[in-house]
Amino acid sequence: MNTITLTINGREVTRANDARTHLADFLRDLEGLTGTHLGCEQGACGACTVLLNDVPIRACITLAASCEGKTVQTIEGLENDPSMVALRDAFSSEHGLQCGYCTPGMLMTARDIVLRCPQADDAAVRSELSGNLCRCTGYVGIVRAIRSVLNARLT
């Protein structure tokens, strides 16, 4: 067992856990933050994307123990983030979700795109989204939603 201390959505958390517990299970099972989803547990689908020290990472291939002293933000913690608010509205308007399973990870990556790649066109958005898989939508509405937020910020 390891005891770790980290900051989750602004709150300091100290907890003992099995060394092999990955960050996604730590968040979901131990902290009750179930907005972070598990799709593949191989780092390929992106449903588990969270922010670690402000950058998006895959929680299923990150050990909770390795996050000692770091800051984690989940989809729950970004509820009032201005970029996230704009993206949620856009996902709703552009039909960027159906079952919603990929959506937290999509929003995490979409926020990174909007902040880091302000000039992204459709091809660049699709390239940046290549690590987030959706089985429902065919991605068209997701790309439109992200582009609408990018376009609004360019004007």
Added chain:
Amino acid sequence: MKPAPFAYERAQDVGEALALISSADGEARALAGGQSLMPMLNLRLAQPDLLVDIRPIELLNQITYSDLSCRVGACITTAQIEDGIVDGVTGRYLAAVAGGIAYRGIRNQGTIGGSIAHADPSADWPVALLALATSVAVAGPAAPRVVPLVDFYRSAFVSSLAEDELLTELVLPVLSERAQWGYYKVAPKLGEFAEAIGVAVQDTETNHCGVAIGATDSVPLRILALEQPWRDDPVRFPALVSLTDIRAAITGLGIAIDAYKLQCLCIAVKRAMVAATNP
């Protein structure tokens, strides 16, 4: 799928990391970004008894420069490289390669040292650095050694690192402003591993020339038979060289690849060479 049980320790310096690794009788693995190791653990393709987290080690997170070379710490992430953490022309080449690797979430954690040590045949960093005449700094129970990357790989996922050794730095040449490069991946699915990689780098000022192929299903390889004619005619050779000649050069390496892979590699090399002379 959850990993089999293991212990986790953090090392603060190279000596501590080596001691921890040695303590586990070959059942310890070094953990850097974890972007290759953690999926293997989750699938139980690997079941080490101990993970030694080497990310806190200062040496592995530094970049030092001299006139001729640049030493990049093994734990520098692909995203840091993409964002320009390595100075100069060498840094620009590395950044161009970095931006095409997987997706940002992986790049934010995956390290250049981890990629080189893991020796995945389809990975980008091994072939990208092979074309640059890179060396690998290795620490272990014996004296530290520096191995040319061209001598580093044995086969798919197998390097010359011993179980109790640690890759600490990549030693890269400093490229001049006259350096030209092309890096071409045949990767029909965005974000996926390449089916073929061609790399061409020439610096007429430092007298370096490297043409290499990756995603060969085994180790990345330099193609010396293409490097000499390119040295002799830096400007025109890429446009003039035929796919037939490239195919003969690759076939001459004696590796076992099917006709489709061979065709993809020929195209990748040709397009990389043309891109080098037509930036």
